[in-house]
Amino acid sequence: MNDTTASKPVLPGREADSGSSQAPGPAPSRAPSQGQSPLDILGLGSAELADAAALRLPKGSGLAGTIYSRAFATGRIETEGLGLSAATEAAWKERFGVGLLAVRRVVEEEGEFGSTSKALLGTADGLGVECVRIPMPPAPGGAARSTLCLSSQVGCRMACAFCETGAGGLTRDLRAAEIVAQVLTTRILLGWDCNNIVFMGMGEPLDNLDEVARAIRVLMDRRGLSYGAERITVCSSCPPGGVARLRDLGLKRLNLSISLNGGLDATRSALMPVNRARGLDDLADELAAYSQRRNFVLAANYCLLPGLNDGIEEARGVAAFAARVGRVLVNLIPYNPGSTPLSRAPTEEEIERFTGWLEAGGCHVRRRTRKGASIMAACGQLRAGDRPA
Numbered sequence: 247m248n249d250t251t252a253s254k255p256v257l258p259g260r261e262a263d264s265g266s267s268q269a270p271g272p273a274p275s276r277a278p279s280q281g282q283s284p285l286d287i288l289g290l291g292s293a294e295l296a297d298a299a300a301l302r303l304p305k306g307s308g309l310a311g312t313i314y315s316r317a318f319a320t321g322r323i324e325t326e327g328l329g330l331s332a333a334t335e336a337a338w339k340e341r342f343g344v345g346l347l348a349v350r351r352v353v354e355e356e357g358e359f360g361s362t363s364k365a366l367l368g369t370a371d372g373l374g375v376e377c378v379r380i381p382m383p384p385a386p387g388g389a390a391r392s393t394l395c396l397s398s399q400v401g402c403r404m405a406c407a408f409c410e411t412g413a414g415g416l417t418r419d420l421r422a423a424e425i426v427a428q429v430l431t432t433r434i435l436l437g438w439d440c441n442n443i444v445f446m447g448m449g450e451p452l453d454n455l456d457e458v459a460r461a462i463r464v465l466m467d468r469r470g471l472s473y474g475a476e477r478i479t480v481c482s483s484c485p486p487g488g489v490a491r492l493r494d495l496g497l498k499r500l501n502l503s504i505s506l507n508g509g510l511d512a513t514r515s516a517l518m519p520v521n522r523a524r525g526l527d528d529l530a531d532e533l534a535a536y537s538q539r540r541n542f543v544l545a546a547n548y549c550l551l552p553g554l555n556d557g558i559e560e561a562r563g564v565a566a567f568a569a570r571v572g573r574v575l576v577n578l579i580p581y582n583p584g585s586t587p588l589s590r591a592p593t594e595e596e597i598e599r600f601t602g603w604l605e606a607g608g609c610h611v612r613r614r615t616r617k618g619a620s621i622m623a624a625c626g627q628l629r630a631g632d633r634p635a
């Protein structure tokens with residue numbers, strides 16, 4: 247574990263509660279002269295900014311595309327060089343803002359493909375949100391790749407037994423702009439340029455789907471960050487009806503992964519109370535209906551907890567579940583004991599035994615490495631945001 251806070255300066259973004267300085271984050275958001283709050287561009291698509299600018303500024307929509315692209319490149323409202331009068335430049339900066347988050351702390355852990363980094367970011371109302379950069383195996387040709395794990399809520403109300411975030415309950419949903427701000431803040435202030443996005447941090451994304459869906463649309467905007475849907479994954483515990491609502495968004499290339507963690511209803515319900523409302527058979531049927539493209543593969547994450555969900559009956563249950571869903575890849579994740587351990591980390595022998603049972607049942611299995619365990623950045627270990635930072 248390497249706490250980089252000591253060696254790298256903490257670079258503040260906007261932070262209403264602290265009165266901290268702004269550079270090199272966004273321009274300060276001042277109260278607009280007409281009694282309107284400044285609109286945070288990070289919660290808008292470029293077309294929406296054009297509409298909003300048309301309403302708020304004379305001839306505003308004509309420059310909206312340029313200002314939008316600049317905002318996502320620099321984290322500021324930049325009007326320089328556009329031939330605007332000083333009054334119009336000031337009006338843009340009064341009426342629109344870029345709500346970067348404050349960087350409070352960064353910790354890193356070295357691994358095989360580079361460092362796993364966890365950032366604690368501060369919202370304008372003083373809450374903490376964690377996101378994690380996870381290095382991936384290099385692409386063919388050697389280019390480094392990484393995935394950014396985003397939070398969708400401060401805390402979570404799903405109360406999964408193994409999860410540090412769930413232990414504190416839900417504080418509040420994150421707004422779309424705050425979700426997008428995790429990407430832009432870490433990109434601009436920390437230099438993280440991640441290839442992929444996964445909603446697997448604090449919170450249940452399908453419990454905040456309206457804001458998550460808006461954030462995904464903003465992340466995909468070609469004038470902004472331009473992530474393809476195939477580079478974005480929503481990871482869910484699957485509250486009832488959530489997967490169907492996600493499908494209704496019509497994003498055919500969006501990836502979906504689920505937290506499975508039990509092959510028997512009794513086990514999954516004990517570990518994940520969300521399962522009590524709707525069992526594995528019904529969940530499998532909902533997931534079977536999710537697929538919107540021929541090559542879709544559902545990733546089912548299975549955190550292996552010795553003595554709790556590593557028996558042969560569980561493996562058989564997982565195999566039956568996968569067969570009912572269709573094309574499934576089981577991501578087997580060795581449990582990371584957190585601050586209040588539910589179990590211990592599985593041994594290699596236990597991992598291989600469970601993998602063998604799954605494969606004998608016809609499952610495709612991928613062993614996930616334990617990235618970020620020492621910095622509490624691994625599966626189920628994000629929690630700082632459930633309390634004021």
Ligand code: SF4
Pocket residue numbers: 402403404405406409410411412413447448449450482483505626
């Ligand atoms: S594992 Fe995910 S859904 Fe479950 S409590 Fe934690 S954050 Fe919520």
